[in-house]
Amino acid sequence: MSESNFTNFTNPTTFILLGIPGLEAAHVWISIPFCAMYAIAVLGNFTILFIVKREPSLHRPMFYFLCMLAITDLVLSTSTVPKMLSNFWFNSREISFSACLTQMYFIHSFFVMESGIFVAMAFDRYVAICDPLRYSTTLTYAVVAKIGLAVVLRGSMIILPYPFLVRQRPYCRTNIMPHSYCEYIAVVKLACGDISVSSYYGLFVLFCVRGLDMIFISVSYTQILRTIFSLPTKDARLKTLGTCSSHFCAILSFYIPALFSSLTHRFGHNVPLHFHVLIANVYLLVPPMLNPIIYGVRTKQIQDRLLWLFTHKGT
Template identity: 80%
Template sequence: MQETPLCLSVGHLLPASMSDSNTTDFTNPSTFILLGIPGLEAAHVWISIPFCTMYVIAILGNITILFIVNMEPSLHVPMYYFLSMLAISDLVVSTSFMPKTLSIFWFKSKEIDFSACLTQMYFIHSFSTMESGILVAMAFDRYVAICDPLRHSTILTNPVVAKIGLAVVLRGGMLVLPHLFLARRWPYCRTNIIPHSYCEHIALVKLACTDIHVSSYYSLSAAFLVTGVDVSFIAVSYTQILRVIFSLPTKDARLKTFWTCSSHLCVILTFYIPALFSFIMHRFGHNMALHFHVLMANVYLLAPPMLNPIIYGVRTKQIWDSLLQLFTYKET
């Protein structure tokens, strides 16, 4: 049986007039058209208000974290180096897609250059992968700090932290490169309309008029490999951490030790739960409305960058004290 090109399946997701008016075949589009949130075009301005608020909070919060860690010598330790890497990753991910999304909502600026689309896709997916790796590095830091505290400073030296950071960056950058090369080589036909607010890989795959099984298998394998390995490592680390915590003699000691991990645990849940929900929706939520898929895809990328600095700012005493000192110094 001859397989129907996947690009044709996008037609039923688009308004009839839009689908019919873009039937000219082409293989190398110079631009793509991003629809924003299909079906909710009339509400784009209203939707932009919470999105813009979340983005501003993410930018200000993560820049504040970077500033405080840089200015406070007592925070120049592995835990806060990794937190700085997390803040940079959050800034890149949110800035890779949110300005373009807001321009669609506010100015109806829906066109995006083909190369810019691929670049946006690469930065979103590579830095999201890096963020997962950073969470693993932070779990390792907590494991050493609690399970082997006397050797923490000798195990996690500055050169070791730098090597871990480099490994995280290289893994994220290299794993996503095949997506970029494959997407550039694909022929695209019938439409250059992406029913999304940014160049998401799955949305782009559906426009290709070729056999995309290689890309689909690689995408699924990479997702399972990264998530499986990272979550397994975090789970093993926290299993050992909890064993040490529950072996402490007093309740106060157990609570105090657990509190040092609470911020990291919250950030892990903030990152992986929306990611798991988004993945399940893409694979099994075919009956859900398209606008709900797109909304969740935006929230999945925007929520962690907004919440991470809040979680660490509120729950980490050193950052909170440094922030209070900063404002107290300015007032005096």
């Protein structure tokens, strides 16, 4: 590495993304599943958007929230994977300081938005199962639009300090980042001086945003399960439980890798660096790939529309 990467500077013009440190020789092989997951995510989420748009019977709050989720997943994966693949395939490691801050902002703000969408979907299932007679009057188009706007504003505003906290710090050590994309804590760790404010704000976002969202979802599903198990017949319980099983699976695929990655990044000092980076990639790639598959397999209305499209094309 050149000495220029270690000279003193206050605002670096570029960062050097190492990809997955320690696994550079395997970058080409690692890129194959990453590229496949990205292709599935793009195809699956665009299919969800296309089906909901074309099918009037799906113009309901549950599917509007699903479309919000699909758009968020597309932005999340597209913010990271193209640059990551260019690094793996063409050794294109440089990213400008401004582009790095932009990527970081989009990743974290849309991650918070996705968490908010899961809360909205949990509320949708709560009203549908626990208070079905008021479903159409509670979740009107105006209410759904307001919830969507609130989700977007919350994600945009709560992550807004990230680029300012990063930009105000001097960078006098190195501009080499042992990561495959501009993750907030990875960038903060390159700064000189006291980074406690940046670190504490990251923890605030982790626990007070994602943590509160998980609490709201847990409370909703506690009430949902109480209602389900109070139904008189087993068939009714299973049928009602099936209406929220896809949402529950999507929640697990989203929160578990993200929470594990955030905690190991801050507290897992003995965990190998390449494992940190791999987990950080997994929590941005796996949910966008799995969500359309989960909803496509578990949601009968989407299944029926997909089958109709294929049979209609075949005739």
